[in-house]
Amino acid sequence: MSTNEELIGRADLNDLEAILSVSNSDRDETIHTVRDNADAIFTWDYEKGHRPALNRLYEKAKRSQWNGETDLPWDTEVDQEAVVVNNAMTNMGGLAMGVSPDAVAGTPFEKFGPEEWIRIGVESQNWTLSQFMHGEQGALLCTAKIVETVPWVDAKYYASTQVMDEARHVEVFAKYLDEKLSGHYPINAHLRLLLDDIVTDSRWDMTYLGMQIMVEGLALAAFGFIQQISTEPLLKQLLRYVMADEARHVAFGVLSLKEYYTELSERELRERQEFAFEAAVRMRDRFLQQEVWERMGLDVKQVLPIVMHAPQRRVFQSLLFSKIVPNCKKLGLLDANGGWLRGKFTELGVIQFEDNADTEEEYSAFQLAEGEVSEAAG
Numbered sequence: 001m002s003t004n005e006e007l008i009g010r011a012d013l014n015d016l017e018a019i020l021s022v023s024n025s026d027r028d029e030t031i032h033t034v035r036d037n038a039d040a041i042f043t044w045d046y047e048k049g050h051r052p053a054l055n056r057l058y059e060k061a062k063r064s065q066w067n068g069e070t071d072l073p074w075d076t077e078v079d080q081e082a083v084v085v086n087n088a089m090t091n092m093g094g095l096a097m098g099v100s101p102d103a104v105a106g107t108p109f110e111k112f113g114p115e116e117w118i119r120i121g122v123e124s125q126n127w128t129l130s131q132f133m134h135g136e137q138g139a140l141l142c143t144a145k146i147v148e149t150v151p152w153v154d155a156k157y158y159a160s161t162q163v164m165d166e167a168r169h170v171e172v173f174a175k176y177l178d179e180k181l182s183g184h185y186p187i188n189a190h191l192r193l194l195l196d197d198i199v200t201d202s203r204w205d206m207t208y209l210g211m212q213i214m215v216e217g218l219a220l221a222a223f224g225f226i227q228q229i230s231t232e233p234l235l236k237q238l239l240r241y242v243m244a245d246e247a248r249h250v251a252f253g254v255l256s257l258k259e260y261y262t263e264l265s266e267r268e269l270r271e272r273q274e275f276a277f278e279a280a281v282r283m284r285d286r287f288l289q290q291e292v293w294e295r296m297g298l299d300v301k302q303v304l305p306i307v308m309h310a311p312q313r314r315v316f317q318s319l320l321f322s323k324i325v326p327n328c329k330k331l332g333l334l335d336a337n338g339g340w341l342r343g344k345f346t347e348l349g350v351i352q353f354e355d356n357a358d359t360e361e362e363y364s365a366f367q368l369a370e371g372e373v374s375e376a377a378g
Contacts, residue, residue: 212253
């Protein structure tokens with residue numbers, strides 16, 4: 001039985017020193033190279049429909065393409081500071097996010113006024129959308145790898161449509177950051193390590209598990225949360241389109257893996273469980289926004305314990321797993337090997353989502369209605 005220390009490098013999931021020890025030493029690099037160890041698999045069986053559910057998803061994907069340049073109202077004016085204030089007042093109980101003065105007494109936040117809280121909101125938005133953009137590039141590479149490595153033609157056909165989707169997502173997040181917000185952040189170190197691991201693994205199903213189930217599942221939940229609370233119409237529409245794509249992507253992962261995982265041994269399933277747990281921890285750690293506090297000139301070691309125990313942050317972080325946990329259950333990963341992953345998700349505080357609808361069941365609810373794109377573009 002592997003221990004937490006063997007899997008994630010620390011025994012305590014909340015060990016702050018260990019979390020902060022993961023950092024980018026080359027934040028200014030523009031090229032990052034990772035060795036892809038996978039075999040390229042050709043198939044000479046070109047007949048569509050051996051896997052009818054995948055074929056239906058492929059047909060849906062072909063009908064659901066949208067143009068990031070022309071189908072979004074890019075002429076919308078975005079006052080980022082006003083958006084921060086509106087979001088905070090509408091959803092968070094004020095600029096200080098409803099935190100009482102007593103709760104921040106004796107902390108670096110004690111003397112914060114409106115200007116500082118607004119700046120935190122601005123930097124947090126820049127950071128969050130930057131990480132989404134980097135994650136979408138990870139999905140772009142991983143889906144191209146799935147086209148290359150998956151042995152079924154129905155899956156190759158569908159994955160090819162996702163490559164286009166992911167390119168479009170990188171494009172629109174980069175455009176929104178460049179034209180509407182106020183700056184990019186480098187990729188978070190925890191996210192980069194996870195993407196590196198997914199790309200490096202030679203097993204085709206690990207690319208599915210890491211990207212389609214874990215990274216895309218978390219993104220779908222995060223996009224839904226932000227789309228719900230945002231008061232900025234362009235971002236709301238952008239996220240609406242992206243979520244329609246992401247729901248298909250996660251459903252693709254569930255459809256593909258549930259068949260394959262019935263054939264795996266307990267040892268092989270345990271490897272997938274451990275990978276899912278490692279990915280979950282890294283994704284949770286990335287949302288601590290260390291880089292924001294550094295840019296604000298704050299002592300990260302002082303700030304993070306406060307952030308980690310803030311009720312709003314804990315609720316937000318747990319909600320991010322609302323898609324991942326039921327999908328892992330659908331794949332049989334929660335209860336294989338005596339419920340090992342169930343225990344780990346309990347330790348992470350996210351097992352309460354296990355009975356949510358999995359994405360194979362609910363993805364149609366996310367899809368764009370007929371004419372929705374053209375109507376939104378005006």
